[in-house]
Amino acid sequence: MVDLRSDTVTHPTDNMRKAMSSAEVGDDVYGEDPTINRLEERAAELMGREAAVFVPTGTMGNQIAIHLHTHPGSEVVAEAGCHVFNFEMGAMATLSGTLPRAIETSDGILTPTQVETAIQPRAGYRTPTSLVVLENSHNLAGGRVTTRERMAELIRVARDHGLPVHLDGARIHNAAAALDITAAELSAGCDTVMFCLSKGLGAPVGSILVGTADTITEARRVRKMFGGG
Numbered sequence: 402m403v404d405l406r407s408d409t410v411t412h413p414t415d416n417m418r419k420a421m422s423s424a425e426v427g428d429d430v431y432g433e434d435p436t437i438n439r440l441e442e443r444a445a446e447l448m449g450r451e452a453a454v455f456v457p458t459g460t461m462g463n464q465i466a467i468h469l470h471t472h473p474g475s476e477v478v479a480e481a482g483c484h485v486f487n488f489e490m491g492a493m494a495t496l497s498g499t500l501p502r503a504i505e506t507s508d509g510i511l512t513p514t515q516v517e518t519a520i521q522p523r524a525g526y527r528t529p530t531s532l533v534v535l536e537n538s539h540n541l542a543g544g545r546v547t548t549r550e551r552m553a554e555l556i557r558v559a560r561d562h563g564l565p566v567h568l569d570g571a572r573i574h575n576a577a578a579a580l581d582i583t584a585a586e587l588s589a590g591c592d593t594v595m596f597c598l599s600k601g602l603g604a605p606v607g608s609i610l611v612g613t614a615d616t617i618t619e620a621r622r623v624r625k626m627f628g629g630g
Contacts (some may be wrong), residue, residue, distance in 0.1 A: 408572070408600040408601050409599065409600055411599070411600070411603045412605075413603070413604065413605040414603070417603075417604065417605065421605075424436045429455070429630070430625070430630045437455050440455060440609075441453040441454060441455055441609070444596075444609040444611060445611055447584065447585065448584055448585050448588060448594055448596075448611045449583075449585035449588075449589070450585075450594070450611040450612055450613070451612070451613050451614040451617070452611065452612065452613065452614045452616075452617035452618075453609050453610065453611040453612075453617060454609070454610050454617050454620050454621055454624060455607060455608075455609060456595075456607070456608050456609070456610055456624055456629050457606065457607060457608070457629055458607075458608055459484075459569070459571045459595055459596075459597045459608040460484075460488070460489045460490075460492065461608070461624070461627055461629050462595035462608045462609070462610040463484070463485050463489065463534075463567070463569050463595050464485075464489065464492045464493065464496055464497070464627065465610060465620050465623045465624055465627065465629075466567040466593040466595060466610060466612075466620075467485065467493050467496075467497050467499060467532065467534070467567065468496060468497045468623050468627075469593070469616060469619055469620060469623060470531060470532040470565045470567060470592065470593070471493075471497050471499045471531040471532050472497075472498075472499075472531060473497065473498025473499065474498060474499075474500075474528065474529075475499055475500070475528065475529045475530065475531035475532075476499065476500045476501070476502040476521060476528050476529065476530045476531065477493060477499050477500070477501055477502065477530075477531065477532045477533075477534055478502045478504065478516060478519045478520060478530055478532070478533045478534070479501065479502075479503065479504070479533070479534035479535070479536070480503070480504050480506055480509055480510075480511050480535075480536065480539070481503035481504055481505045481506070482506075482509055482539065482540075482541035482542060483534060483536045483539070483541075483569065484536060484540055484541075484569055484571065485501075485534055485536075485569060486501050486503055487541065496627065499531065499532075500528065502519050502521075502530065504516070504519050506542075508542055508545055509536075509539035509541065509542025509543075509545045510539070510542070510545060510547055510551065511535070511547075511551075511555055513554045513555060513557070513558045516533060516555055516558045516559070517558050520533075520558075520559075520562050520564065530562070530564060531564070531565075532564060532565055532566075532567060533555070533558075533559040533564055533565070533566045533567075534566075534567050534568075534569060535547065535552065535555060535566060535567070535568050535569065535591070536568075536569040536570075536571075537552065537568060537569075537570060537572075537573060537576050537587065537588075538572045538573075538575055538576040538579070540571070540572070544572070544575070546576040546579050546580060547576070548580065549580065549582060549586060549587050549589075552587065552588075552589075552590070552591075553589075553590060556590040556591065560590075565592040565593075566590065566591045566592055567591065567592060567593045567594075567595075568588050568591040568593070568594040568595070569595055570584070570588055570594045570595055570596040571595065571596060571597040571600060571608070572596075572597070572600055572601055573587060573588060573594065573596045574596065574601055574602060575601045584596070592612060592613075592616070593610060593611065593612040593616060593620075594610070594611050594612070595608055595609065595610050595611075596608065596609055596611075
């Protein structure tokens, strides 16, 4: 029987199991695991970023990014059906003290006008917007893919307001394949990107968060604080 409930039920291949059994290992917190170090270097190269950090789950990767880009009492703008709002157990409120500003769409694809409208004006009596989160491909929208052109338009709106952009790219490689471009091209302009190893890529566990070298240095500290080190 083929299990089609989700790409999260993938099993490691025989070659993966052999690689795991013979992998060089060390303490990752000390930066002494050569296998993890190579994985992070390859991930950063693949995504066109300066650095990467391995995390146990995509949820942790998203929440580290949210923590880095926001401050307590601020809002995160994202599509209403996105993973960070619906499947991360209210972690953005619990761990970072941030509030969701959810944008309802008919197909999971945001428009620049919707994002523009959702961003709060800078005023002493309004809750400030601190971050825009995009999800590509969009899980609850049936795997809908946002094009590179639309991504650029959404990022431009955030930039016009001085806001960072985090991409929940759990399945970014599937989206890139659908558009026949690279994941680096599709995610260009995003400050941080998380992608999963354990979904379409078929690995048994783990996700990656990429960004600038300074961002990832701080991400390692937050990973430890969140129990990932």
